[in-house]
Amino acid sequence: MKILLLHSDFIEVEPKKKAIKDAEDVEKIKKTLKDCLVVFISAEKEDTNIEGVAKNLKEQIDAVASQVNTKKILLYPYVHLTSKPSPPKRAFDIIKKAQILLEKKYSVDHAPFGWYKAFTISVKGHPLAELSREFGAEKIQKKVKKERKGGAFSRWIITDEKGKTYEVDKKNWKNCALFKKGKKYDMLKIFVRNELEGNPEKEGKPKHIEYMKKLELVDYCPESDVGHMKWYPSGLLIKDLILEYQEKNIAMPFGAFKIQNPLLYRLSVPEIRKLLGEFHEKDYSWEEENDNLILRFASDPGAFPFMNKLNFSYKNMPIREYEEAICFRKETRSELVGLRRVRNFLMTDVHSFCMNINQAKEEFRILNAYGKDLMDSIITKGRWVLGWEVVEEFYEKNKKWLFDMIKELGVPSFIKIMPERSHYYDMKNEFQSIEADEANTQISTVQLDTTNGERFGINYVGKDNKKHPCIIIHCSTFGSIERTICAILENAAIDEKQGRPPMLPLWLSPTQIRICPVSDQYLKAAEKLSKEIELENIRVDIDDRVESVGKKISNSEKDWIPYVIVIGEKEAKSKTLPIRIRELGKGKVKEMSIKNLIKEIKTKTKDMPFKQLSLPKQLSKRPIFVG
RNA sequence: GCCUCGGUGGCUUAGUGGUAUAGCGUUCGCUUGGUAAGCGAAAGGUCGCGAGUUCAAUUCUCGCCCGGGGCUCCA
Numbered sequence: 001m002k003i004l005l006l007h008s009d010f011i012e013v014e015p016k017k018k019a020i021k022d023a024e025d026v027e028k029i030k031k032t033l034k035d036c037l038v039v040f041i042s043a044e045k046e047d048t049n050i051e052g053v054a055k056n057l058k059e060q061i062d063a064v065a066s067q068v069n070t071k072k073i074l075l076y077p078y079v080h081l082t083s084k085p086s087p088p089k090r091a092f093d094i095i096k097k098a099q100i101l102l103e104k105k106y107s108v109d110h111a112p113f114g115w116y117k118a119f120t121i122s123v124k125g126h127p128l129a130e131l132s133r134e135f136g137a138e139k140i141q142k143k144v145k146k147e148r149k150g151g152a153f154s155r156w157i158i159t160d161e162k163g164k165t166y167e168v169d170k171k172n173w174k175n176c177a178l179f180k181k182g183k184k185y186d187m188l189k190i191f192v193r194n195e196l197e198g199n200p201e202k203e204g205k206p207k208h209i210e211y212m213k214k215l216e217l218v219d220y221c222p223e224s225d226v227g228h229m230k231w232y233p234s235g236l237l238i239k240d241l242i243l244e245y246q247e248k249n250i251a252m253p254f255g256a257f258k259i260q261n262p263l264l265y266r267l268s269v270p271e272i273r274k275l276l277g278e279f280h281e282k283d284y285s286w287e288e289e290n291d292n293l294i295l296r297f298a299s300d301p302g303a304f305p306f307m308n309k310l311n312f313s314y315k316n317m318p319i320r321e322y323e324e325a326i327c328f329r330k331e332t333r334s335e336l337v338g339l340r341r342v343r344n345f346l347m348t349d350v351h352s353f354c355m356n357i358n359q360a361k362e363e364f365r366i367l368n369a370y371g372k373d374l375m376d377s378i379i380t381k382g383r384w385v386l387g388w389e390v391v392e393e394f395y396e397k398n399k400k401w402l403f404d405m406i407k408e409l410g411v412p413s414f415i416k417i418m419p420e421r422s423h424y425y426d427m428k429n430e431f432q433s434i435e436a437d438e439a440n441t442q443i444s445t446v447q448l449d450t451t452n453g454e455r456f457g458i459n460y461v462g463k464d465n466k467k468h469p470c471i472i473i474h475c476s477t478f479g480s481i482e483r484t485i486c487a488i489l490e491n492a493a494i495d496e497k498q499g500r501p502p503m504l505p506l507w508l509s510p511t512q513i514r515i516c517p518v519s520d521q522y523l524k525a526a527e528k529l530s531k532e533i534e535l536e537n538i539r540v541d542i543d544d545r546v547e548s549v550g551k552k553i554s555n556s557e558k559d560w561i562p563y564v565i566v567i568g569e570k571e572a573k574s575k576t577l578p579i580r581i582r583e584l585g586k587g588k589v590k591e592m593s594i595k596n597l598i599k600e601i602k603t604k605t606k607d608m609p610f611k612q613l614s615l616p617k618q619l620s621k622r623p624i625f626v627g
Numbered sequence: 628g629c630c631u632c633g634g635u636g637g638c639u640u641a642g643u644g645g646u647a648u649a650g651c652g653u654u655c656g657c658u659u660g661g662u663a664a665g666c667g668a669a670a671g672g673u674c675g676c677g678a679g680u681u682c683a684a685u686u687c688u689c690g691c692c693c694g695g696g697g698c699u700c701c702a
Contacts (some may be wrong), residue, residue, distance in 0.1 A: 205695060213638090222675095222693055282700090298702080327702080332628060335700065347702060442702065479702035519659045546659080554663040566662060580662060589662065627638040627652065 001047050001057060001094070002081040004040040005064050005131045009122040011038050011074060015115040022088055023114025033109065036072035037065050038121060042081035043091035050090060053135075054097035060133050061102060075099055075110040076119075088114060154392065155417040158192060160185070161410045163403040170196050178412075187434040188385045188412040195387070195414065200438050207436060208489035209338035211502075215510075215560065216625040217485065218339065227336040227343030229482065232625045233614045234510035238488075239346070239481050241508055242378070243324055244609035246348040250370045250477050256320035256350055261302025263326055267292035271456060275301050282329045299325035299349040304456040307353060313461040318359055318473075322350040327480075339486035340441060348478040353458060353470035357450075360471040361398070364427075364446055365405055367475045371431045371444040372409050374477060377608065378484060378505060379433045379443070379491055386413040387430035387442075394426040402427075424449050425474070435490035436497055443484055447474040492560075501582050503560055507608035510615075512601060513540040514561045516552040518568030520544070525572055529565070529594065530617060536598050537610040544618045553580070563597065 014030040158166045217235030284295040354360040428447035432440045453470035492502035517526040533540040543552045564580040576591045
């Protein structure tokens with residue numbers, strides 16, 4: 001069945017002449033309807049299940065009518081939407097059935113069936129005014145809109161880091177005894193408030209927008225669509241380092257193999273259509289000769305069809321895959337703020353395909369630990385909290401397992417209980433960074449999914465030599481790299497707000513050590529020193545410009561350089577160097593040997609990936625990217 | 628998409644119905660320095676784009692594009 005829905009100011013219909021033998025008997029008068037939803041309907045050959053199709057027709061119309069807030073509906077039989085129409089009688093039956101179903105809630109009419117009709121229509125201009133839908137008799141995956149401010153949830157539970165629970169509701173949450181136990185739970189309190197009451201009013205631009213430009217990391221790109229960013233070398237370095245962290249510290253130890261799927265998908269493939277679901281209106285899509293194409297909104301459109309063609313048995317389980325997935329979501333314009341929300345982003349997506357619920361639970365537990373490490377390495381300890389969404393029935397059965405995980409993670413949590421499953425997952429968690437403006441940003445999420453394995457035919461061969469659907473654990477370790485960088489920068493903003501120097505995590509700092517020669521006589525010494533440092537895989541640059549030392553120091557402060565060394569005559573003779581260390585505070589200099597400095601940096605960046613910055617070592621050779 | 632505020636050299640900005648201000652940066656000259664900004668000069672602007680009103684528009688009006696905030700939603 002194909003339908004076209006038009007929210008119109010008015011429509012005039014006038015039956016002219018019978019087009020088919022079975023046309024219904026009506027008077028030849030002009031009818032006008034004002035402010036109504038007009039639904040053009042084509043029943044197709046395969047719509048043999050009259051009841052089923054009529055029911056879906058009713059639901060589709062109902063969904064749109066309630067969104068555009070109209071009580072009047074006109075069903076307009078319109079065979080021309082399809083090239084393979086059903087017999088007329090069946091089409092009319094479906095329309096009549098749907099009309100009866102809709103009449104409970106709406107004032108419904110239908111245009112004469114089987115007539116040549118003249119009509120005039122005026123369509124409203126808003127975004128939902130013109131929609132088309134295509135469906136059959138099978139049950140449509142119900143699009144459950146998550147209601148605002150926790151509306152889809154029935155119970156809320158707060159826990160401390162040891163798993164001690166406090167049940168709260170929308171009204172009394174502020175009085176929760178846990179929040180009276182000192183500042184330790186302030187972050188959780190902010191998150192609970194944001195979830196139950198909404199985010200606080202923001203003052204001005206988020207800080208990370210200023211920082212991302214100032215530090216020459218990322219920038220808006222007016223030549224592209226909104227929400228597509230351009231990356232400068234330093235930003236790209238951070239992005240690459242995070243991807244390397246994902247690969248070396250998470251995916252490989254976890255045992256996932258890396259795959260890559262296309263960005264572009266054909267809408268005529270049933271699996272792809274099934275997956276679209278609620279993202280449909282956010283797709284970048286366009287028509288080609290024989291098909292509609294979309295850019296993927298997540299790794300799933302590639303990953304699921306990829307997995308259901310793999311041949312694997314219980315001996316391989318669990319089987320894990322990951323992808324650095326470039327994704328596209330056409331968010332409405334004003335949702336886009338700096339890096340917090342973009343239209344083109346890079347998600348690191350891990351899936352684990354499991355044999356049974358116990359295996360899935362264990363995978364979930366393991367992935368949590370990676371999530372915690374990641375939050376501590378890129379955000380700061382204590383600046384993030386955990387959110388959970390759990391289906392009531394699942395919660396009751398798996399309470400002990402859940403609280404054991406919370407204890408293991410040792411982070412305060414906020415659990416939201418859903419009376420029934422509204423999405424594909426029975427349970428998910430959210431690693432939430434809490435920011436300077438008290439917004440929360442989700443970085444990682446792990447989800448337990450018992451439905452998609454079956455829906456997409458992702459099966460393993462069991463001991464019984466039969467195929468069984470997998471339970472899928474989804475894990476976006478970095479929900480988006482862009483958003484992760486946003487959180488890192490917003491975290492630096494907290495430091496600045498509280499009077500500490502804002503910094504990037506040392507392992508992500510584009511320059512880790514800067515050498516400032518006092519004059520060009522000491523350039524050689526600087527060069528020599530830098531080579532010693534480079535050998536240890538530490539990023540070092542030299543401010544070789546003809547500028548005063550004061551100027552060079554000033555610039556290094558603006559660039560958030562963690563370690564600055566000035567070298568001149570004194571240093572050429574001495575064994576120790578004066579190191580200006582940013583994290584110690586304004587103007588703090590510490591005498592240190594180069595060996596000890598290297599050792600300090602190596603210790604602080606232990607187990608973290610290293611990569612060279614793709615800019616000349618000499619500042620005099622670098623262009624200015626911003627400003 | 629809706630509501631709202633904005634767009635002036637590479638960046639940040641003043642200002643005006645008669646083509647425009649300053650700082651940073653850039654280039655050149657002087658300065659060879661000691662932990663947050665040395666001195667001087669020069670170059671650099673269709674005042675976001677298009678249309679309208681006007682003798683005249685960067686300034687007023689409308690449309691579009693881009694950006695900020697709000698509604699909303701999520702990774």
